Amino acid sequence: MTITNQLSAAQSYAELWQALTPGAAIPPREQFILWAGQHTEGQIARGINRAVAKCRTMQTRGIPMSLDDAARYASSVMRHESLGEQKHPSATR
Numbered sequence: 001m002t003i004t005n006q007l008s009a010a011q012s013y014a015e016l017w018q019a020l021t022p023g024a025a026i027p028p029r030e031q032f033i034l035w036a037g038q039h040t041e042g043q044i045a046r047g048i049n050r051a052v053a054k055c056r057t058m059q060t061r062g063i064p065m066s067l068d069d070a071a072r073y074a075s076s077v078m079r080h081e082s083l084g085e086q087k088h089p090s091a092t093r
Contacts, residue, residue: 001037009036013044020052027071039078047078 001009010032017026035044051074055065065073 006033006036009041013048016045017048017052020048021055025067027067031071035075035078039082043078043081046081047074047076050074050077 010029013032013035014026014029017032035047039047051070054073055070058065
C-alpha cells in the first residue's frame with residue numbers, strides 16, 4: 001500500500017466511524033492511519049463496526065465506554081481477525 005493510499009484509506013475509515021457515531025468524538029487521525037497500514041479493509045471495517053456496537057450496548061447498560069477504550073477494542077478485534085482468531089464469528093463468514 002502506498003502512503004497516498006494509506007492516507008486515503010484512513011480518511012475513509014474515519015468517515016465510517018463518524019457515520020456510525022454521529023455527533024460523537026472519533027479517534028485521532030493517526031489511529032486510522034496506523035490501522036490502514038497494519039490491517040486489511042475487511043478487518044478494519046469489522047473492528048470499527050464491532051467497537052461501535054459494543055459502545056452502544058455499554059451505553060444502554062449505563063456504562064459508557066471512553067473513546068480510548070472503543071479504539072482499543074476495535075484494535076483488538078482487528079488483531080484477532082488478522083491472527084485468524086474469532087471469539088464470536090460473524091454471520092457473514
